[in-house]
Amino acid sequence: MFRLFSHNRLAWLHGPQGAAYAAALGLIAIQVGIGIIMKISQSKGTYDFSPSSSVTISEFFKMLLSTIFFYRECKTRTANREPAHTPLPTSERNSFEETKPFAEDQTSGLNGNGHSMSPTSAYTPAANMDIKTFILFIRNEVSRDTRYGFAQLALFYALINNSIFVAYKLADPGTIQLTKSGVTFITALVMIATLGSKITKIQWIAIVIQICGLMVTQYHPEEGTAYPISTYLILLFQVFLSALSGVYNQALLKSDGSSLHADNMILYASGAAINLLLHLVIRVLKADEPGFFTGYGSIGACLVILSNVFIGLAITAVYKYADAVIKCFATAVATGILLYLSPILFGTELGFLVLPGTIVVFVASWLYMEGAAPKDTNASMPKPVNEPTQPSIFSKMSAVSRLHQRRVLGIATFFTVVVVAFLTMSNSIMPDRAKGKTVGSQPASNQAADLVLESPFKNTLAMVRWNSDHPERMPLLQQYAPFFHDLHFSMPGYVKGDAEFHNLTHDSFPSAEVIYTQIAKTMQLILDAPAGSATSEIEGLFYYHFDAWIDPLAYAGSNMHNIWFPDIVDQAPPNGGGPRFECMTDPKRYDWWGWGQKFHHASMAASAVVDHFDMDYNVNPHEWCIGWTDIYYVPRRFFADYIFLSSIFGGFSVFHEVAVPTMLHIIDESRRRHPSRSIIDRFGDCWGSCCASNPNVQDILWNRCGHRLDYVNEKVTAVHYERLGNQTAMLGEPIGETVYAHKRPTSPNAFSAETLTALTVDEHGVKPANVTSESINEANAEMDRLARQREKNLEKIQDASESVDGFLEPEPNPLTDGSSKSTVQEG
Structure with missing residues (x-):
């Protein structure tokens, strides 16, 4: 602690009491x-x-x-001494020899100027205070x-x-x-x-x-x-x-x-x-x-x-x-x-x-x-020289x-x-790890009442991927821009002759099989952005193909802190759709064309390397996953994990429909707070699969995402982009509060138990009911009568059924054994 303040610093206050109050105010201001x-x-x-x-x-x-x-x-020491004396040799001091009791006032040992009189001051440096003399002070002071x-x-x-x-x-x-x-x-x-x-x-x-x-x-x-x-x-x-x-x-x-x-x-x-x-x-x-x-x-x-x-x-x-x-x-x-x-x-x-x-x-x-x-009154008394002190x-x-x-x-x-x-x-x-009030799918930032309509992806980068060169589609995809923080277009040949070109908004990555490595590079650009810049505000990356459709406002209330991965039903394996998100150790569990290409072998090799690094990842080297990877979302807090894992899986050229699900599964197993709390939200309301096509208008309007749009069918495609235009116009509109039925101010007692008990319904509408003990007995008697009538009806139906069976049943024939009977019954 620096000791620069003396009593005259608070001389404007009258008396020690005023100084104490000022000190209290100062301490309050400091702590707050x-x-x-x-x-x-x-x-x-x-x-x-x-x-x-x-x-x-x-x-x-x-x-x-x-x-x-x-x-x-x-300088003060030098000015108070005789000039041009040669320094005396100074021996090292024992730093922990407690020559002073702990209760001694800290200001003792100071000279009139408030400075320490150390044993090393026995030497007298030159009168002129130069750098060499100052360095000599430093070397010998402590x-x-x-x-x-x-x-x-x-x-x-x-x-x-x-x-x-x-x-x-x-x-x-x-x-x-x-x-x-x-x-x-x-x-x-x-x-x-x-x-x-x-x-x-x-x-x-x-x-x-x-x-x-x-x-x-x-x-x-x-x-x-x-x-x-x-x-x-x-x-x-x-x-x-x-x-x-x-x-x-x-x-x-x-x-x-x-x-x-x-x-x-x-x-x-x-x-x-x-x-x-x-x-x-x-x-x-x-x-x-x-x-x-x-x-x-x-x-x-x-x-x-x-x-x-x-x-x-x-x-x-x-x-x-x-x-x-x-x-x-x-x-x-x-x-x-x-x-x-x-x-x-x-x-x-x-x-x-x-x-x-x-x-x-x-x-x-x-x-x-x-x-x-x-306080011990004897503490201040000097101890005999020969009396040992307790160290x-x-x-x-x-x-x-x-x-x-x-x-x-x-x-x-x-x-x-x-x-x-x-x-x-x-x-x-x-x-x-910081416990919230609730552990639900909705993040705390979305639980507060919004004042105006905002896109849930306002702090998300959308990475849109083409597997072939179609720059003519870019202007149409720009209609997603109002809903996202930034759009990133990934297209082979975007910059001719430069397959390695990439920045925050574009890249020319050529390989669809390991596209996740380019996603990792984009994540790294976000993490490397200077603090306070617009890019540093990005909190997640939403990856999807250009021929997918996304209804941005339909994701309001989703957990932006978790990974999202599609969980679709593969209706026609191995070639008709999917693949379904699943982790396994035996390829026989799921019929898929990729097993013939040995994609899972490369994945297991990559997992073994991850496990070898011993970086607190929970990895089973003999397990791999598959899944549909044309649409998924990764929050910023898992960017570092995604970047690290993609560098290893990309080094083994693991196919994206095996690499991405396996990497996300490793992140989930390693970062979840509890075995029952997955950090992957598996959404199943996405229409289609990797290879589905030709959705109709109802499919587009009913599902908040899907794959694939047929851009040749302009009538169906226009439905989605018209919806985007309408939603863009809605952004910024005020949002009202939900008015619940039992809290309506106009009829606060309309849904009370007393009100509902006093109502009955007949063909003329709603009218007050006259509930008495006699009416209750009459209702019970009517219920008993209806029950007896039902039993009689069931007996009549059973008797009639037995009569018909007896009429249709033929005589036994030893030649045909029981086959004729079954034939007649089937007929």
């Missing part, structure tokens, strides 16, 4: 501001910039500020052991800072702030283990009450916890790291008398290097990770960096003037504001128990502070790590990279 900034910097629930690059840039600017402050401090200690501390902060971005993607700011404030037991356990602190009985009671209050705030009687357990584990992990790093930081600062700014230089330089390494690793593992400088065209991304740079300065000033009670009060107010603003700004739904639970949490926090053990846990750890500093630092760095990469990848590949 951070929560809102971290949330508004998101776009559609994620960040357009790389969190690891944001932390790297923030750490770099902190290092620059620390360097400037340390340079000013060194010991080697302390430098290693700050490098390890930077690993803690790297974990904390990167996990914060994950937390704000999974939860609202109010819940995050409340959870961090309500888990004092973690901080208490860390203090007991590291500092030997004493926790009184009242404090333990306060901790139990605090935990109960926190559980109440996060519990919904009808739905359970507000967020998944994994979200709370991430928040608890952050609190644990914050408590541990705070104690570790305090131990490092008290290990020697070096300048605080010099310590910060080392800490932030190490943090910048570590986070840069994290960014490079994540870029390799995660295909859609933004570049280092990508996404900083938005104000939100810049505010995140600025808040991370200056938050240390602000909190240092605030904590200097506020006591524990004011801090608790300010945190409670900030949490209340965030809980109030979260539903308004971010659409969070909070339960009715949040308010009482929050009050319990902060009352328990106040009780915890009030119940602290009294802290950090002293014991340093004794071990000092022998293997590089090895310990390397292992800790590897562990940090693995944890951060896991958090980033799991949050990227499986964003549906």
Whole structure:
């Protein structure tokens, strides 16, 4: 933390009480501001910039500020000394020799200018402060052991800072702030283990009450916890790291008398290097990770960096003037504001128990502070020289790590990279881990009441494929443009002589058999688009042939977060249609012409390679799938999987009707949250198949998709494109709310049980019924009479049937045996 603020910074306030109130307001503004900034910097629930690059840039600017402050401090030291003295030799200091008790005030050891008087100041550099002298200050200010200690501390902060971005993607700011404030037991356990602190009985009671209050705030009687357990584990992990790093930081600062700014230089330089390494690793593992400088065209991304740079300065000033009670009060107010603003700004739904639970949490926090053990009056008394001191846990750890500093630092760095990469990848590949209110087919974005009519594909790219050169059809297909974010036309020979040509809207890919590899290239273009650009808004890719038809508005309410794949009935296998979507390990299960071409052998070879990579894919190397691949949809969250798998299946030239279903099946088996929750929506209301043709007008109007349109039959084709024109004119029209029968304002009681019981129907219409016990008995008697009459009628029919059978039955003939009987009966 930077210590730049002195008492005169708040001199405009009258008295210490005014400064305390100003500090409380500052703390409230800081905590509320951070929560809102971290949330508004998101776009559609994620960040357009790389969190690891944001932390790297923030750490770099902190290092620059620390360097400037340390340079000013060194100039002051140089000006106060005798010039042109030769530096005295300086020995390395033991970084973890605790010469000062932890309770000692942090400002002790500072000279009149507020600067540290370190042992390394024994030498006297030249009076003129040049770069060489400044470098000499840097090299001798902090010991080697302390430098290693700050490098390890930077690993803690790297974990904390990167996990914060994950937390704000999974939860609202109010819940995050409340959870961090309500888990004092973690901080208490860390203090007991590291500092030997004493926790009184009242404090333990306060901790139990605090935990109960926190559980109440996060519990919904009808739905359970507000967020998944994994979200709370991430928040608890952050609190644990914050408590541990705070104690570790305090131990490092008290290990020697070096300048605080010099310590910060080392800490932030190490943090910048570590986070840069994290960014490079994540870029390799995660295909859609933004570049280092990508996404900083938005104000939100810049505010995140600025808040991370200056938050240390602000909190240092605030904590200097506020006591524990004011801090608790300010945190409670900030949490209340965030809980109030979260539903308004971010659409969070909070339960009715949040308010009482929050009050319990902060009352328990106040009780915890009030119940602290009294300070030991003997702590400030100097101990005898020969009296042994009880070493802290950090002293014991340093004794071990000092022998293997590089090895310990390397292992800790590897562990940090693995944890951060896991958090980033799991949050990227499986964003549906954050539990929603319902688990249905309709995404949350479509559950809100729409104000105007919009296409469900407004953020989807439509990739239209021709297997032959027919550019004259392109203008007609352009009528889909109002319904999609972009149209991509894939046609062999689109650019003559350049089969490799492709961009976001066109390609010349020649091979229909492995067209999925070109689809993967288009997906990669979308992922590589700069954050904030129009292309970065694309959330899915809908692939279909030019001779298919799509009714765009008929897909309203569909789950845009799942894969869509056709599930048609193959009416004439092996050559008349299909193929039906099915996975198997034996080609005898389905009669298909492709088995003779050994398409499944290539698929199994590709699956074996995928399984060999050991990249958390759930693969059966002996299984393959087939299916109709002329129409399907893939959401953006599975682009990276599709790109990776297509590169392998394309390398084996697996036929598209085997490759695509198998790849989507692997993604489904690997990414589903539960064995019963498939991420593939199999739609069966698509007319036709791979090879069907000649639909009639009724087929086009009744089915929201189909294949194939006969463009020679202009009368039938015109029906579909006329519908597209009519729907284009509808876009932007207001949408009314559904009025349910039992909620009609004109007749609220028309469908009540009393009203329906009092009505009966006869040939004259509806009239009130006179229901009495006599009428009920008469109705029962009539029902009995009708039942007896029915039984008599059945007996008469049975008697008549037996008479006819006896009349038709001939005499037995030993020559014909029973054949004549069967012949007569059949006749």
